[in-house]
Amino acid sequence: MDSNVSAQVRKIVSEMSPLDGHTVTSADRLMEDLGLDSMTLVELSLVLESEFELGQIDDSAPALVTVGDVEELIGRAVSDRSR
Amino acid sequence: MTTTHDELESLLADQPANGTDRGVDAHALYQRWENQHWAVGELDYEQDRAVWAGLRPFRRRELMHSLAELEVGEASVTATLSSLIEHARFESDQLYLATQIADEARHVKFFQTYLERVIGMDVAAETPELRARTDYAHYFDPELRRVTRRVHAESGNPVAWQAASTYYHLVTEGVLAATALRTTRQLARSLGLPVLDIGLTNVTRDESRHISFGFLAARRAVSEGRGDALAATYTEAVELAATVLVGPQTEQPAPVIRAGLEQRAALLRAMWAVARDRVERQLRSVGLPDAAPATTNAFDRAVGRALDEYAGRWGRPHPVRSVQQLT
Ligand SMILES: [Fe+2]
Ligand SMILES: [Fe+2]
Numbered sequence: 312m313d314s315n316v317s318a319q320v321r322k323i324v325s326e327m328s329p330l331d332g333h334t335v336t337s338a339d340r341l342m343e344d345l346g347l348d349s350m351t352l353v354e355l356s357l358v359l360e361s362e363f364e365l366g367q368i369d370d371s372a373p374a375l376v377t378v379g380d381v382e383e384l385i386g387r388a389v390s391d392r393s394r
Numbered sequence: 395m396t397t398t399h400d401e402l403e404s405l406l407a408d409q410p411a412n413g414t415d416r417g418v419d420a421h422a423l424y425q426r427w428e429n430q431h432w433a434v435g436e437l438d439y440e441q442d443r444a445v446w447a448g449l450r451p452f453r454r455r456e457l458m459h460s461l462a463e464l465e466v467g468e469a470s471v472t473a474t475l476s477s478l479i480e481h482a483r484f485e486s487d488q489l490y491l492a493t494q495i496a497d498e499a500r501h502v503k504f505f506q507t508y509l510e511r512v513i514g515m516d517v518a519a520e521t522p523e524l525r526a527r528t529d530y531a532h533y534f535d536p537e538l539r540r541v542t543r544r545v546h547a548e549s550g551n552p553v554a555w556q557a558a559s560t561y562y563h564l565v566t567e568g569v570l571a572a573t574a575l576r577t578t579r580q581l582a583r584s585l586g587l588p589v590l591d592i593g594l595t596n597v598t599r600d601e602s603r604h605i606s607f608g609f610l611a612a613r614r615a616v617s618e619g620r621g622d623a624l625a626a627t628y629t630e631a632v633e634l635a636a637t638v639l640v641g642p643q644t645e646q647p648a649p650v651i652r653a654g655l656e657q658r659a660a661l662l663r664a665m666w667a668v669a670r671d672r673v674e675r676q677l678r679s680v681g682l683p684d685a686a687p688a689t690t691n692a693f694d695r696a697v698g699r700a701l702d703e704y705a706g707r708w709g710r711p712h713p714v715r716s717v718q719q720l721t
Contacts, residue, residue: 348584349657354452356654357647368650375653384651 316363316389317382323358324378327351337379345378355381363389420486420610423603427493430603432596434503439511442589446512452647453585458513459644460578465505466525467571470535471562472498474542478558481550490607497600504593512589529641530570534634538566556615557627563608565631567601568676570638573669575601612680625677625685632673632689633696639666640700640712648713652720659717666697 317337325335328345341347347355352375359365359381368388375381446454475495482488509515515524525531541558548554575598582590615624646662649655670693677686704712711719 349661350453350456350581350584352657353647353649353654353661354450356649356651356657357452360650365650370650370652372652374656375651 313386313389316386319362320359320382320385321378323362324355324381327355327358335378337377337382339378340376341378341381359385363392365389365392418606418610420484420490420607423490423607423610424486424493426603427490427497430599432500434500434507434593437504437507437589437593439508439589442508442512442587445585445587449585455647457578457581457585457587460574460581461505461509461513462524463528463530463638464571464574464578465502465509465521466528466531466535467566467574468498468501468505469525470530470538471566472502474538474558474562477542477545478555478562481545481555483550483552483555487607487611494604494607497604501597501600504597508590508593512587527643529638529643532643533637534566534570537631537634538562552615552618553620553623556611556620556624559608559611560624560627561631563604564612564628564676564680565635568605568608569632569635569669569672571601572598572605572672573639573665576668577665609676609679616681621682621685624680625682625689628677628682628685629689629692632693635669636666636693636696637700637703639669640697640704640714642700642703642707645708646704646713648710648716655713655720656717659714662714670694 321335321337324339324341324345324347325333327347328335330346333345335345339345341352341355363385365385365388368384369391370384370388372380372384375384449457472495475491475498479488479491479495482491506517506521509521509524510517515521538558538561541554541561544554545551545558575594579591579594579598582588582594612624615621646658649658670690673693674686674690677683677689701712701715705715
């Protein structure tokens, strides 16, 4: 997976988390560990789509639990797009 | 004033279900009004201004949408209450209703002051367009004006008066405003906007008196044998309310990331469920429990039609439909 994409995803997630001074890791759970609420998950999706210029993506995951899940999803979408 | 959030929540939420207000009459509601004053000018809007300035675009958009729907609803009810006051059958109702129109003016002032002082809008110049874009203005306001005009035209005919009160107190206030106030207060708290939270709490306290009056009038109509007419009008108004809640005129951000789309749809469905639940409780509370199944079915069908209308209007499915199509 593109490590730049992963780092960028973690940066965006970190900006949306209400926690101060916490270094976001791939293992962090979005809601339980980082305090994102439902509305912020919607917002996060929209921001990621715009940041990485994603149109339609092949995505069958009904839920994203950890930051790593998001990194994987976006990494895959970005590499599909550039193919 | 000392009402806590939790007390207020239960005031609004439980009122129709447990019938605690059954003993309340219009005199008592007038008394409550005297004891529950608040002033738009006493709030310190500066506190929220700094928070608003730091909000991300998505959150600003969500909040603006909620504030616009609330503001237009308040303006609409301020403009239409006079026929119910003029043709009230009892003086005690008339005195109570005269207090209500002052409350509604205060609510318009609160939302406009908030838009001006916190959000930095030029209210005089921008409000007409803001209102025109709302779903309440598109679907409900013309009908509220029609039914309240009829009260004048029919010189206070009790069936026309009750129909107008049904659209006004039971549905605009008891279903739409109660749902919007609840979701917007949750939003204000999660975004950290204390002045908005206080203002909405005050508005909610006022609305709980207004809704109590609506129940009072409706129970009277039922006890006088006009329950069938009331149920029929109520169902029409509820269909319009369901349409406003879906909001075919408002484009919904729809994530392509499935998890985000599912969250979006779940949040919207949860809000619609709050409104639908209030419909059921209201019918029980006014003494028409048998009308509940047909009315909630009508609500569901109206949601379906509004989702179709949304797809026609925007050329793609509403997020709730998109999720249904995925599963
Ligand atoms: Fe109001
Ligand atoms: Fe009201």
